[in-house]
Amino acid sequence: MASVTLRRLSKVFDGGVQALHHLDLDVRDGELLVLLGPSGSGKTTVLRCIAGLEEPTTGEVVIGERVVTHDSPAERDVAMVFQSQALYPYLTVRENIAFPLEMRGLAHAQATRRVLETATRLGLQSVLDRLPSQLSEGERQRAALGRAIVRGPQVFLLDEPLARLDAPLRIELRAEVLALHRAIAATMIYVTHDQAEAMTMGQRIAVLHEGRLRQVGTPEEVYQRPADVHVARFFGTPGMNVLQGRGRAGDKGRVIEAGSLVIPVELSTYEGELQLGIRPEYVGLCAVDQGVGNVDVLVVEPLGSETLVHLNAGGQPLVARLPGFADVRVGTRVGVKVDRRRLYLFDAAGAPVA
Amino acid sequence: MSPRGWAASATAAAALAAALTLAVTHWIERRYERAFAFRIARTTAAYVAAVTPPPPPPPPVRRRGRIPRPQAPITPVPQSPASRTYHLPSLLTQARGLRTLPGWTTEVEVYYGTAPLVDATAPPLSPDDLLQLDSAGGRWREGSALVPLKDRDGREIVGAVAARPLRVPTGPLPGGLGFAFPAAVLAVVGAAVIAFRGRSLRSGGYVGAALLLAAASYLDLRAVARSSTDRWLTDTRRLLQEAATRLPPPRSRVSVSDLAALVQDAELVAGEPAESAPWRARVDGAPRAIVAVLIGSGRWVDLRTVPAEITTLRWLLLLLASALVGPLGILLLRWAERTPARKRRETAIAWGFLAPAGLHLLVFTLGPAALAIYLALPLANFRTIVHDPLTWLSMRSTGLYALYVPVSVVIALGAALLVHRYRVGWGGRLLRSALLLPYVTSVVAIALVWQLIDQAGTLGLGRSGWLSSPATALPALMLLALYAQLGGQTLVFLAGLERIPRVYVDAARVDGASAWRRFWRITLPLLRPLTWFVVLTGLLSAFQVFTIAFVLTQGGPRVLVQRAYQLAWGGGGGSGGSQAFGMASAFAILLCLALVVFSWPRLKLLGRYAQHA
Amino acid sequence: MLSTRKLGLGLLSVAVSAPFLYMVSVSLMGESELLRWPPPLLPQKPTFGNYAAALAALPYAKVFLNTAILAGCVMVGQVLTSAAAGYAFARMRFPGRDGIFAAFLATLMLPAMLLVIPRFLLVNAVGWVDTYPGLISTELVSVLGIVLMRQSFLMLPRDVEEAARLDGAGEWTLFWRVMLPLARPAVITLALLAFMDQWRNFLWPLIVTRSADMAVAEVALAQFHSTYSGNWPYQMAAAVLVTLPVWLVCLIGQRYLMQGWRITGAAVRL
Structure with missing residues (x-):
């Protein structure tokens, strides 16, 4: 096993699109790091640079102690699981799993033993002689995992391996991947665009946005202390409300005006444009003129355990998450309460304000 | 690579x-010199044969024994009867006189025997x-051209003439390659100066130097030719003047035609007095090299031949190619230097995969x-072809023949629409197989069946012999x-x-479009590129039709390729000479040009079609 | 409406296959049957005598062997060269790739007749006239085959290729063990097309072979035609014999042939 270090990694594609901007990232030995970001954020490019499928324009990739920036994929001793599984369709599961061993010239008897071990670990013994097209979706994904772990590489790269599965299977396999990680204590880099998956799986989460690394931290850190407005928006279901506003001195001290809301804030150093973040669970409703401002109810989504209420706060959208079934009518006007200790303030560029 | 290493x-x-x-220049120049040596050797042989008298009648004592030969062993003994061979002493005089x-x-x-x-x-x-001369007619031996010396009737080989070309210096420097x-x-x-001066390279400089080199080499080559x-x-x-005085009597005045026999691949015509140096002129539009020869008092003739330098142009391409090896190599070096190792590797591998096909x-x-x-x-070949009525006849019949293509395309489109409705079920599958039949069947077999139908009158039209009329x-x-073609299309x-x-189609149906409108507004526009593709490939193959015409219409309408085949290999199967191949190639090039002009969009179409397929 | 269409379908089927049925029918007739008027469509007493006679007159085993050697070698050659070149064009990046591909395509414009003479001179110069190498060597690469293979390689997903790279496959292994099996349908299509094209090759064998020992199917059939020009049942029997292998191949590989049309278009050789 080995650590993975990216130093000032940049990638500019042939068309001139810059996919990565000076990325620095340390993945510790034996860690499961989740690389999270919306589609197009460059997370797959990071993975492909580590695998050697793309050559970075500038910067270095280090695996263990070795600089591998310009090595071929085969020389790096990394394994990758693809979203599409990428099994060889004309080979049986057994042959698929054996292929990397064969490529590395492992003796036949030894290879057979390792294939069998891997298949047993993943519960694939009964389908070893089937072709990929004869397997269920879950079995296919297990076979793809098997092909990755069978040769015991230094680093595992998983590129949204569960994105194509339906929900129950995804949850089942998520647990299996975690168990696998504990069992073989491997360094894993897991790419996903699903923040819930990231929260449940990662020891640490690295958040990418538009080719830049925004934050690296434990799930709690990235949720509670988002490094910028993008990270803040990305976590939670639904994500954080972000209102455009400005700070000014009001009648009773300093306030922030955002849409139809006027929220008193202890803010000594900053005046002008800023962004106000409130998680939906800290937004409450009350009678008109009783809160920090009045809003119109646009849509009500009762989900059973909770109710999402979409509001219009003076032209800016705001979502409130209320427990149980809330008695709110569409088209009415209501007041809004906010938990002032749970406010996040970002400047116009998205960086947090003290 | 270091800048110095790179420059080196x-x-x-x-x-x-x-x-x-x-x-390359040297090699081509040697070719011209050799050609010259062979030519002068042949002319010399003809001269020697013409001016040397036969041996005098043998003495009556002949039966008692042979006259000892004047020279040491001569093998093989010339087999010719006495009247056809030469009088050896005068042959000796003639030969030594040449020098x-x-x-x-x-x-x-000059060799008599060996x-x-x-x-x-x-x-x-x-x-x-x-012996080898006998079969080859002339060969290169030890730096000189060796051609046979035939007997007086031109039948048997009695000796040989060898000619060794002396190198002629060209250009300002002595010893050949004076320009090059x-x-x-x-x-x-x-190149060294540009390379060592710095890395901000101007490829133009290298190319210029290479072009200069090619041009100079060409000048050399042309001068030698x-x-x-x-x-x-x-x-x-010189030989003609000698021959004019020496040609054996009885004639008092040598005739021009007698002299012309000495120079078979040149023209000899009556001319005007002129300097002894050769000059160039156009005769009837064709370039000629001419020298004036005085063959008697006040009698001048012009000796004309095709100047060798007009054939040098074809070598210019080779010279350019070899001179451009340098800039190309430098370009390759630059590319290798600028390209990361991984990309270089990928390029090399790609070329490896391309190599067999390439x-x-x-x-x-x-x-x-x-x-x-x-x-x-x-170019005379092209002129002949253009002036040949058979060319235009074959062009016309091929053009008319190609008119079937639009018809077959329309029918094929209709048939396809029909079959398309029966995608599943055994009926559709059977029809598809039936459509495959003419596509996969031997073309000769199809042609034969048609001839059978035509000759046996199976269609009830009588034994018409349509195909032979x-x-x-x-x-x-x-x-x-x-x-x-129908099935394939x-x-x-x-x-x-x-x-x-x-x-x-479903959306149009929901909108209430009739089947007719659906075809015109949806299906046909979507199929348009494909239709053009089918029409163009059909026309291209129509212009190259050979097999069916060859099998069916011996003597019927000659199509273009048939005419080319006929030019090259004659009507039957006999092998043609280089002249025939030249004519046929000229014909095929004209055909090719016509095809390119007529179907240039096809490539684009094929490319676009392949992108979408 | 439906019935007219069905009628059209039926007519088309009959029209297309009639000459072939007639070919088989005549091949079973006695020699004099065709002389009657009107000429019969079906044999009175079907006989296989023509086949026996045609087999004896046409050195069928030799002709079959020659054609099979030609078609087989060319099939293997075209598949290998086209697959390799198509792979490079489709899956690799190198300078000049598109230009070279365009140059390859441009050679399609050269009419066969232009190439036949210099090719003949070339083959003659190496002394290959009337030999298998002479017959086969010129046909080993097909630009249309390269287009077909390039197209099918373009359509393959990148993932499997990359998975194989990570698994440690080298360039050759990648091509031979991964990409080529993935492109198997196109390979089979190309093999079938190459085989059938060569089985029906006429112009080149006509020019490059001389002796009866080297005759291939089409040339032998044309010669048979000029030898027995009056006797149609004979000729039809020979035609059926010569065509039979292609029909069988076509029957087996029909699915793949239909696929080949998507790219190669109508390249019927006439």
């Missing part, structure tokens, strides 16, 4: 190209040399195409072609129809 490699590449170009001719530029040797006559101490020929060598030095030094013609004219002029295309397609152009030269053969051929359209997403 660039210089080495330039030097290599220069050396290559010099070698003393004023202005004579070539070293010649024995040298001019320089008696020179080594004799081996019997094998003479300084240019090569200049090119290499120039020109001088080879001049020397032949000068030497032959080399094959080079050897069996591009090479032959270039050879075809070479064969087709000189000139008036109806072409329509009959078109009908057959339509039949043979239908299947292409079918494949196209299957690729049209159903949603388009």
